[in-house]
Amino acid sequence: MSKPKLAVWKFASCDGCQLSLLDCEDELLDIVGAIDIAYFPEATRAELPGPYDVSLVEGSVTTPHDAARIQEIRKLSGTLITIGACATAGGIQALRNWADVDDFLSIVYAHPEYLDTLETSTPIADHVPVDFELRGCPISKVQLIEVISAFVQKRKPNVPGHSVCVECKLRGTSCVMVASAIPCLGPVTQAGCGAICPAFDRGCYGCFGPAESPNVIALGDWWKSLGIEDDDLVRALRTFNSYAPEFKEASATYER
Amino acid sequence: MSAEREIAVDYLARVEGEGAMYLRLKDDEVLDLQFKIFEPPRFFEAFLRGRRFQEAPDITARICGICPVAYQTSACNAMEHAADVILPAELLDLRRILYCGEWIESHGLHVYFLHAPDFLGYESGIAMAGDHPDRVKAGLRLKKLGNHIMTVLGGREIHPINVKVGGFYRTPATEELQALVPELEWALQAAIDTASWVAGFPFPEFERDYEYVAVRHPDRYGVEDGRIISNRGIDIAPEQWREVFEESHVAWSNALHAHVKERGSYHVGPMARYSLNFEQLTPLAQKAALDSGLGPTCSNPFRSIVVRAVEIVFAIEEILSIIDRYRRPAAPAVPVVADGRIGHGVSEAPRGILYHRYEIDDAGLISDAQIVPPTSQNQLSIEDDLRHFVPPHAHLEDKDLQWQLEQAIRNYDPCISCATHFLDLTVERET
Numbered sequence: 001m002s003k004p005k006l007a008v009w010k011f012a013s014c015d016g017c018q019l020s021l022l023d024c025e026d027e028l029l030d031i032v033g034a035i036d037i038a039y040f041p042e043a044t045r046a047e048l049p050g051p052y053d054v055s056l057v058e059g060s061v062t063t064p065h066d067a068a069r070i071q072e073i074r075k076l077s078g079t080l081i082t083i084g085a086c087a088t089a090g091g092i093q094a095l096r097n098w099a100d101v102d103d104f105l106s107i108v109y110a111h112p113e114y115l116d117t118l119e120t121s122t123p124i125a126d127h128v129p130v131d132f133e134l135r136g137c138p139i140s141k142v143q144l145i146e147v148i149s150a151f152v153q154k155r156k157p158n159v160p161g162h163s164v165c166v167e168c169k170l171r172g173t174s175c176v177m178v179a180s181a182i183p184c185l186g187p188v189t190q191a192g193c194g195a196i197c198p199a200f201d202r203g204c205y206g207c208f209g210p211a212e213s214p215n216v217i218a219l220g221d222w223w224k225s226l227g228i229e230d231d232d233l234v235r236a237l238r239t240f241n242s243y244a245p246e247f248k249e250a251s252a253t254y255e256r
Numbered sequence: 257m258s259a260e261r262e263i264a265v266d267y268l269a270r271v272e273g274e275g276a277m278y279l280r281l282k283d284d285e286v287l288d289l290q291f292k293i294f295e296p297p298r299f300f301e302a303f304l305r306g307r308r309f310q311e312a313p314d315i316t317a318r319i320c321g322i323c324p325v326a327y328q329t330s331a332c333n334a335m336e337h338a339a340d341v342i343l344p345a346e347l348l349d350l351r352r353i354l355y356c357g358e359w360i361e362s363h364g365l366h367v368y369f370l371h372a373p374d375f376l377g378y379e380s381g382i383a384m385a386g387d388h389p390d391r392v393k394a395g396l397r398l399k400k401l402g403n404h405i406m407t408v409l410g411g412r413e414i415h416p417i418n419v420k421v422g423g424f425y426r427t428p429a430t431e432e433l434q435a436l437v438p439e440l441e442w443a444l445q446a447a448i449d450t451a452s453w454v455a456g457f458p459f460p461e462f463e464r465d466y467e468y469v470a471v472r473h474p475d476r477y478g479v480e481d482g483r484i485i486s487n488r489g490i491d492i493a494p495e496q497w498r499e500v501f502e503e504s505h506v507a508w509s510n511a512l513h514a515h516v517k518e519r520g521s522y523h524v525g526p527m528a529r530y531s532l533n534f535e536q537l538t539p540l541a542q543k544a545a546l547d548s549g550l551g552p553t554c555s556n557p558f559r560s561i562v563v564r565a566v567e568i569v570f571a572i573e574e575i576l577s578i579i580d581r582y583r584r585p586a587a588p589a590v591p592v593v594a595d596g597r598i599g600h601g602v603s604e605a606p607r608g609i610l611y612h613r614y615e616i617d618d619a620g621l622i623s624d625a626q627i628v629p630p631t632s633q634n635q636l637s638i639e640d641d642l643r644h645f646v647p648p649h650a651h652l653e654d655k656d657l658q659w660q661l662e663q664a665i666r667n668y669d670p671c672i673s674c675a676t677h678f679l680d681l682t683v684e685r686e687t
Contacts (some may be wrong), residue, residue: 016321025400044380045269095303104302110505138414
């Protein structure tokens with residue numbers, strides 16, 4: 001039986017999530033033993049033509065060219081998995097969705113007419129059907145290997161939707177919000193990072209996006225009781241997953 | 257016979273981000289050459305406006321998944337300089353360990369996986385692993401150590417969470433750093449072996465007379481902070497950046513080109529640092545360089561792979577010596593108030609100087625941001641290299657010429673994701 005063909009695609013992003021694959025130093029040679037890396041320009045000049053059994057897509061859609069390209073990639077892909085906050089929620093660059101993109105162009109570039117960009121930065125699932133979304137800014141290597149293994153073994157990936165709070169309990173970190181009055185997005189943020197921030201004495205800043213059924217407003221009330229103002233709540237919810245529906249809606253309620 | 261031909265690489269491989277190159281030549285004359293960055297713009301400098309100055313390290317880290325610590329550090333430097341705060345020596349030492357960890361990871365990735373395959377004729381590091389399994393495994397182990405150091409200091413290797421304006425959220429206990437020592441000791445010899453291995457690669461005869469620009473620190477090899485110097489007389493503080501350098505916008509690139517005012521292109525990165533600050537390298541790094549056939553300066557960009565290997569030796573030696581004197585600081589951070597100030601920060605990303613400038617309003621919100629990544633500073637230098645490289649190599653067949661030109665671009669370890677605001681290679685020959 002021939003090995004499944006894997007392709008890795010990039011849209012607007014920092015390259016960090018696809019780098020996570022090369023960061024699997026202990027597993028990389030085993031991964032390439034189980035699958036054929038057919039298209040992965042960050043790692044290889046070699047390109048095998050499609051179709052591809054599985055595509056990993058990093059980045060968000062921000063240009064007319066990319067909006068058309070994702071359609072072609074969908075047609076070439078058996079299973080399409082989006083990796084990271086850009087691909088699953090539009091990324092930090094989705095902050096343009098609340099601004100006038102022409103203003104943004106003129107702030108950064110002397111000749112905005114040289115650029116061709118969309119008004120919005122949107123997740124891949126807004127454009128094509130996606131088979132699995134892997135969250136995080138950046139994604140977790142452990143979850144990435146789990147998702148690739150699940151695909152090879154033709155089973156459902158085991159990626160929990162519960163909140164970061166569960167991970168704090170699992171690693172024995174006391175609650176930074178209760179014990180130290182540090183504002184934390186952990187109660188509304190999906191697990192996966194290993195609850196790193198509270199273990200380093202800081203509040204979670206939501207880089208894995210909303211957990212299943214988060215009660216963001218209840219958490220907002222708690223933050224306010226710690227003296228956090230509305231505009232800082234808006235900023236906290238509008239970072240790397242600002243365009244995820246639960247964070248987007250909650251941030252709107254705090255906007256003056 | 258006079259034939260005009262065109263070489264186009266639509267999507268350059270083994271670089272970070274999306275870039276292309278287009279070359280049109282007639283015989284050995286270059287008619288047109290463009291090094292294009294088509295990575296979509298993400299507008300960091302625009303959406304930073306209205307954010308709290310304390311948010312800049314975490315937000316700007318997202319410009320680059322390969323060198324987030326560089327972004328976090330230049331941002332912190334800018335805010336701390338704005339507030340006239342100088343960090344205690346122990347906190348600066350920790351920042352230097354974290355940064356050296358990023359150098360080990362990024363240089364390890366480039367030397368073994370992005371650049372060595374060019375010299376040995378493989379499409380990728382993974383393909384190279386079939387014939388050179390022990391080398392590739394050593395490369396993976398070095399890279400893993402770099403990532404592990406970033407995880408111990410920063411919480412994770414990509415977009416570390418422990419960097420804060422004024423220091424850190426939590427400092428490591430002495431034992432946490434001591435635990436790194438055995439692997440660092442293995443790595444020191446592995447890095448020296450790497451330098452002697454890559455020194456034996458076949459290098460094209462190609463020398464250039466660059467203006468090298470790098471960070472210089474009075475006491476140590478420039479990494480996490482310092483002044484900006486060049487081999488043609490620049491010696492400025494970071495706040496004078498705009499007096500000496502400027503950025504321009506060309507139609508074929510989504511990255512701005514930086515140049516020295518009234519002079520033109522310059523070169524940042526490992527070769528610049530090495531050539532300007534050789535005498536500040538650690539002893540074993542200097543020895544590894546000289547044993548690898550490098551002089552105290554290097555002007556063949558293809559040999560940058562040797563310089564990167566030497567800088568891995570340096571980074572490991574440096575971390576070992578800091579761990580040796582480390583005492584856990586009394587507090588993980590010092591207070592920084594940058595309201596109503598303007599701040600400038602530089603540091604040496606693995607691929608060269610990264611400059612940040614922020615204006616902060618009286619409420620502590622960023623009102624203006626400028627970020628100049630290393631690859632946008634090297635863009636003109638890369639194009640100059642290609643223009644000089646093509647005429648003596650124009651006799652090569654298109655596919656061989658194309659591969660060598662790609663290699664010439666990869667000499668810079670260009671990070672296109674950073675610079676956008678880069679590679680497809682097209683060569684066109686006219687008939």
